[in-house]
Amino acid sequence: MSLGIRETIVLLKEHHLLKSVNVPDNTIDIFNQITYNSQTVREGALFCCKGNFKPEYLTSAKEKGAFGYVSESHLAEGSGLAEFIVTDIQKSMALLGAAFYDYPQNDLFIVAFTGTKGKTTSAYFSRGILQKSTQEKTALFSTIDRFVGSKPDQHFKSHLTTPESLDLFHDMRTAVNNGMTHLVMEVSSQAYKKNRVYNLKYDVGVFLNISPDHIGANEHPTFADYLHCKEQLLVNSKICVINAETDHLEDVYEAAKATSQPDDIYLFARKGGKKQVALPLDFEFENQSETLHGSNFTLRSISQKAKELSLDNQYELSLPGDYNESNAASAIIASGLAGAGVVNVKDSLDKILVPGRMEFVKTKNHGTVYIDYAHNYGSMKSLLAFLRKQTNAGRVIALTGSTGNKGESRRKGFGQALSEEADVAFLTADDPAFESPQAIAEEIDSYIDHDKVEVHFNMDRISAIKEAIQTSTNQDIVVLAGKGEDAYQKVDGVDTPYPTDVTVAREVVKEIEND
Numbered sequence: 008m009s010l011g012i013r014e015t016i017v018l019l020k021e022h023h024l025l026k027s028v029n030v031p032d033n034t035i036d037i038f039n040q041i042t043y044n045s046q047t048v049r050e051g052a053l054f055c056c057k058g059n060f061k062p063e064y065l066t067s068a069k070e071k072g073a074f075g076y077v078s079e080s081h082l083a084e085g086s087g088l089a090e091f092i093v094t095d096i097q098k099s100m101a102l103l104g105a106a107f108y109d110y111p112q113n114d115l116f117i118v119a120f121t122g123t124k125g126k127t128t129s130a131y132f133s134r135g136i137l138q139k140s141t142q143e144k145t146a147l148f149s150t151i152d153r154f155v156g157s158k159p160d161q162h163f164k165s166h167l168t169t170p171e172s173l174d175l176f177h178d179m180r181t182a183v184n185n186g187m188t189h190l191v192m193e194v195s196s197q198a199y200k201k202n203r204v205y206n207l208k209y210d211v212g213v214f215l216n217i218s219p220d221h222i223g224a225n226e227h228p229t230f231a232d233y234l235h236c237k238e239q240l241l242v243n244s245k246i247c248v249i250n251a252e253t254d255h256l257e258d259v260y261e262a263a264k265a266t267s268q269p270d271d272i273y274l275f276a277r278k279g280g281k282k283q284v285a286l287p288l289d290f291e292f293e294n295q296s297e298t299l300h301g302s303n304f305t306l307r308s309i310s311q312k313a314k315e316l317s318l319d320n321q322y323e324l325s326l327p328g329d330y331n332e333s334n335a336a337s338a339i340i341a342s343g344l345a346g347a348g349v350v351n352v353k354d355s356l357d358k359i360l361v362p363g364r365m366e367f368v369k370t371k372n373h374g375t376v377y378i379d380y381a382h383n384y385g386s387m388k389s390l391l392a393f394l395r396k397q398t399n400a401g402r403v404i405a406l407t408g409s410t411g412n413k414g415e416s417r418r419k420g421f422g423q424a425l426s427e428e429a430d431v432a433f434l435t436a437d438d439p440a441f442e443s444p445q446a447i448a449e450e451i452d453s454y455i456d457h458d459k460v461e462v463h464f465n466m467d468r469i470s471a472i473k474e475a476i477q478t479s480t481n482q483d484i485v486v487l488a489g490k491g492e493d494a495y496q497k498v499d500g501v502d503t504p505y506p507t508d509v510t511v512a513r514e515v516v517k518e519i520e521n522d
């Protein structure tokens with residue numbers, strides 16, 4: 008892979024990003040690496056200076072043999088290197104990254120998901136279905152992990168939901184080289200805010216839902232900004248699939264229409280579900296039966312274009328939660344648009360599980376323990392409401408915390424959701440960062456209605472889990488919310504190893520049931 012100096016100049020100019028360029032006479036005219044991390048620089052690299060950058064990183068890049076740098080301002084440390092001063096480093100990185108890796112997106116059918124909740128689950132469903140229809144040639148870039156091929160060593164953990172552009176195009180190229188023909192990816196609103204996916208087009212873009220989240224100093228200044236960023240997925244998709252039950256449907260539909268004909272926009276909803284705008288539906292789904300371990304639902308096409316996909320059928324899910332039927336419906340439609348048929352869906356959907364989402368641990372004498380990633384009002388409310396519907400005489404015992412220095416509005420949301428749907432709450436630590444977990448817990452508690460919910464505080468998450476399980480009877484349901492498969496707690500800026508809620512729950516159950 009490589010990038011010529013001329014190509015760099017032309018690309019940046021075409022997108023009106025180039026402020027100035029200075030190429031010393033003796034510079035070799037091809038870059039054989041592009042990177043934003045000085046620690047990985049090799050001879051011949053083009054080094055991108057972005058984010059909380061320190062000039063000494065450029066010094067180090069130069070010492071390691073970088074030939075050029077891209078930056079939003081001139082840096083004396085870069086003297087002697089080819090210099091590209093740009094108006095927006097993130098956009099520049101996305102354009103140059105795509106070019107450096109020779110536009111791998113052109114060799115992949117890309118299905119992209121966005122939404123406040125359900126991205127990972129829907130992406131897992133979609134990839135599972137497409138693995139069948141493409142004979143295991145579908146890559147997945149999710150919050151949890153990335154599959155750039157079908158072999159075990161082509162699978163690794165993710166650091167971000169949507170990676171930095173240079174990493175994104177690198178991984179796409181690897182996927183193509185590994186024989187992948189399709190890619191399912193999650194696109195976060197931050198990816199648009201930070202231009203990680205600038206100029207990238209998707210074959211199918213899915214909009215799941217939107218509710219206030221990710222608003223704060225380090226993410227989006229306002230809800231309007233959050234919505235705008237999420238809508239960009241549809242603006243950049245050839246075919247759009249939209250959950251017609253989403254809030255702000257009118258706005259979202261308009262965004263899709265900006266670049267797609269109505270014939271290329273598919274709307275779906277639960278039969279009888281709340282729809283805020285009277286737009287004609289293409290698909291509806293309907294629950295047939297549900298348990299604490301899964302559900303059975305039908306998908307029915309309404310419009311002619313939907314009928315042409317031939318996806319109508321009854322499907323089974325092994326992931327409980329009524330909202331997962333909506334996630335599954337979106338994944339079936341998106342996968343259908345990517346070439347999958349009913350048989351592929353039937354052969355895969357009932358076997359798909361998602362790490363850290365509705366995993367459960369059964370007990371003999373206590374309540375069944377659910378481990379889930381719910382970490383805002385919307386997801387906590389849906390999760391607890393579903394479990395409450397499924398419990399008969401038992402109590403809903405929910406354990407949660409809330410992140411420090413991030414998503415501060417979630418604390419009020421947790422207090423509300425717990426008041427509405429839980430009987431007992433265990434408040435504990437969840438990535439407190441530089442804040443006090445006890446203070447965060449007290450803030451959540453200030454929004455809890457104490458006439459409805461019995462509240463316990465224990466900032467040691469492992470011991471809190473033990474307490475929650477121990478106090479449950481076999482009629483109760485215990486929910487460990489917020490961390491899913493996370494194997495760390497963010498404390499004072501350090502990712503402190505944590506065995507995961509699933510592991511802790513299994514060990515606690517083994518210990519207390521052998522006592």
Ligand SMILES: CC(=O)N[C@H]1[C@@H](OP(=O)(O)OP(=O)(O)OC[C@H]2O[C@@H](n3ccc(=O)[nH]c3=O)[C@H](O)[C@@H]2O)O[C@H](CO)[C@@H](O)[C@@H]1O[C@H](C)C(=O)N[C@@H](C)C(=O)N[C@H](CCC(=O)O)C(=O)O
Nearest residue numbers: 043044045046057058059060064167168169171195196197
């Ligand atoms: C606000 C934001 O977008 N921050 C991201 C950004 O940070 P940054 O550009 O400031 O980078 P930095 O890590 O501070 O370092 C500055 C630069 O110096 C370089 N450096 C650093 C050290 C060195 O020795 N040499 C060197 O060259 C780094 O490579 C980097 O280019 O780029 C980093 C990777 O390059 C990301 O890890 C980081 O994400 C932070 C940690 C983060 O958590 N972001 C969250 C908000 C996020 O993006 N979340 C969304 C999901 C949200 C949702 O669910 O909707 C996501 O897509 O994951």
Ligand SMILES: Nc1ncnc2c1ncn2[C@@H]1O[C@H](COP(=O)(O)OP(=O)(O)OP(=O)(O)O)[C@@H](O)[C@H]1O
Nearest residue numbers: 123124125126127128150330379380381386389390
């Ligand atoms: N469609 C949905 N509506 C409401 N809640 C949902 C929906 N889908 C999943 N959830 C809840 O949200 C949690 C996170 O789900 P998932 O990881 O699929 O979403 P996500 O959009 O990837 O989340 P995040 O951006 O937080 O990583 C689940 O554990 C579940 O509790």
